Amino acid sequence: MADPTDRSRTPPDPAPAQADGDHHVVIVGGGFGGLAVAQELGSVAGLRVTLLDRRNHHLFQPLLYQVATAVLSPGEVAEPIRRIVSRHRNIRVLLAEVNGVDRAERQVRLRDGGAIAYDTLVLATGATHSYFGHADWARHAPGLKTLDDARAIRARVLLAFERAERTSDPAERERLTTFAVVGGGPTGVEMAGAIAGLSRQALARDFRAVDPTRARILLIEAAPRILGTFPEHLSAYATKALERLGVTVMTLSPVEAIDEVGVTVKGSRIPAATMVWGAGVQASPAGQWLGVATERGGHIRVGPDLAVEGLSDVYALGDVAMARAEDGSALPGLAQVAHQQGHYLGKALRARLVAGQRPAPFRFRSRGNLAVIGRNSAVVQWDRVSLKGFPAWLVWGIAHVYLLVGFQNRLVVTLRWLWAYVTYQRGARLISEREEAAAARHQQA
Numbered sequence: 001m002a003d004p005t006d007r008s009r010t011p012p013d014p015a016p017a018q019a020d021g022d023h024h025v026v027i028v029g030g031g032f033g034g035l036a037v038a039q040e041l042g043s044v045a046g047l048r049v050t051l052l053d054r055r056n057h058h059l060f061q062p063l064l065y066q067v068a069t070a071v072l073s074p075g076e077v078a079e080p081i082r083r084i085v086s087r088h089r090n091i092r093v094l095l096a097e098v099n100g101v102d103r104a105e106r107q108v109r110l111r112d113g114g115a116i117a118y119d120t121l122v123l124a125t126g127a128t129h130s131y132f133g134h135a136d137w138a139r140h141a142p143g144l145k146t147l148d149d150a151r152a153i154r155a156r157v158l159l160a161f162e163r164a165e166r167t168s169d170p171a172e173r174e175r176l177t178t179f180a181v182v183g184g185g186p187t188g189v190e191m192a193g194a195i196a197g198l199s200r201q202a203l204a205r206d207f208r209a210v211d212p213t214r215a216r217i218l219l220i221e222a223a224p225r226i227l228g229t230f231p232e233h234l235s236a237y238a239t240k241a242l243e244r245l246g247v248t249v250m251t252l253s254p255v256e257a258i259d260e261v262g263v264t265v266k267g268s269r270i271p272a273a274t275m276v277w278g279a280g281v282q283a284s285p286a287g288q289w290l291g292v293a294t295e296r297g298g299h300i301r302v303g304p305d306l307a308v309e310g311l312s313d314v315y316a317l318g319d320v321a322m323a324r325a326e327d328g329s330a331l332p333g334l335a336q337v338a339h340q341q342g343h344y345l346g347k348a349l350r351a352r353l354v355a356g357q358r359p360a361p362f363r364f365r366s367r368g369n370l371a372v373i374g375r376n377s378a379v380v381q382w383d384r385v386s387l388k389g390f391p392a393w394l395v396w397g398i399a400h401v402y403l404l405v406g407f408q409n410r411l412v413v414t415l416r417w418l419w420a421y422v423t424y425q426r427g428a429r430l431i432s433e434r435e436e437a438a439a440a441r442h443q444q445a
């Protein structure tokens with residue numbers, strides 16, 4: 001029997017509804033936010049849920065830099081979305097990319113031409129990199145957002161040493177062993193520290209013509225200090241800790257150009273074969289799909305209940321949304337914000353749609369601001385408590401293992417870290433021929 005809430009055009013909704021008449025919640029995005037909403041709505045009578053994602057896996061982005069620097073393998077930081085929610089019969093998962101919303105028809109449009117009707121729509125599509133109007137820089141300095149990004153960066157880093165080993169030109173060897181990380185936020189700090197760990201420890205004895213311990217690693221930041229969202233004393237600690245690892249921290253250094261052979265900073269040319277972008281983010285285009293006014297960066301404005309301003313049946317959360325704390329400050333683009341919002345919104349929808357109640361507004365409870373620098377070294381800021389060094393590193397490790405989805409991932413990641421800690425080795429150094437060819441194309445002088 002046709003589902004009265006599905007008003008799909010041709011081609012029709014690829015999987016018919018589970019139960020006629022149930023309220024249909026469509027969630028776009030199986031990241032931290034969307035997945036938490038789905039989990040709260042799982043097995044709730046009277047609701048059916050469709051979770052759409054353009055990838056088949058939920059990705060734990062906070063550990064991507066460890067994939068990019070060969071500590072972890074891609075499969076250890078991702079989990080199939082289908083598996084995570086498989087026990088909930090009222091949730092169906094569809095692998096599909098959304099590219100529009102028809103608010104009048106209450107449908108999301110799919111890139112392949114299909115459409116899915118909703119009664120309530122939840123947008124949790126995250127964010128992507130922003131190159132501040134220089135889209136051409138993306139080819140030379142990839143950002144770190146997906147498993148493909150992490151694999152590509154890993155291949156470039158490892159291949160740079162391989163090519164440096166073979167060249168007889170000292171200037172080219174210098175360029176190949178120069179790594180420029182743009183952006184001194186947590187991602188840039190983590191990347192720079194991890195490349196330093198890889199070259200100074202894991203690769204130290206593996207080459208003959210090139211000495212990886214002499215690799216030049218630059219962390220380039222336009223602002224006066226790195227980790228600008230942390231208190232000054234923790235930024236200062238992070239700078240010193242990075243310098244001890246062999247990273248050159250360049251502050252007040254806006255990047256002016258990036259091309260295949262290097263980066264220009266404050267008028268100076270720095271030849272570098274491997275560049276990584278960690279400087280800016282912009283929201284996914286979901287605000288454009290809705291045709292609503294957005295904040296700078298494309299973030300969708302939402303109210304205290306995470307409903308999109310002016311719309312009662314569409315919600316947005318996580319990195320795609322701009323939600324405000326009680327004091328009016330914007331909530332940061334963090335996994336913990338998306339995760340808490342997701343659980344809040346799932347419970348709120350349950351209360352509203354099943355029990356007919358009016359839920360209380362969302363309140364963010366900060367679990368602290370964390371950034372890891374290297375082995376035994378991290379910074380943590382939580383309320384008035386700040387930690388640095390080994391205690392902070394321990395807190396960081398426990399928090400990340402705890403948040404990983406799936407027992408198997410938690411176990412494997414913990415064992416991998418223990419192994420890497422004891423042996424200084426990186427277990428995920430293999431690159432495929434395809435990755436190698438792609439990396440080589442970008443590193444030609």
Ligand SMILES: Cc1cc2nc3c(=O)[nH]c(=O)nc-3n(C[C@H](O)[C@H](O)[C@H](O)COP(=O)(O)OP(=O)(O)OC[C@H]3O[C@@H](n4cnc5c(N)ncnc54)[C@H](O)[C@@H]3O)c2cc1C
Binds near residue numbers: 033034055062096
């Ligand atoms: C390298 C890195 C390190 C980080 N480290 C930390 C950290 O240490 N601590 C912390 O709290 N936060 C960290 N963050 C931020 C954190 O990962 C994000 O804030 C969080 O992932 C946001 O969750 P989300 O659900 O909004 O979006 P995401 O987790 O990005 O999920 C969005 C989902 O939507 C899907 N999607 C997007 N567009 C479409 C479409 N058109 N159609 C279908 N599906 C779509 C994507 O495939 C994805 O699965 C880090 C981020 C990065 C990139």
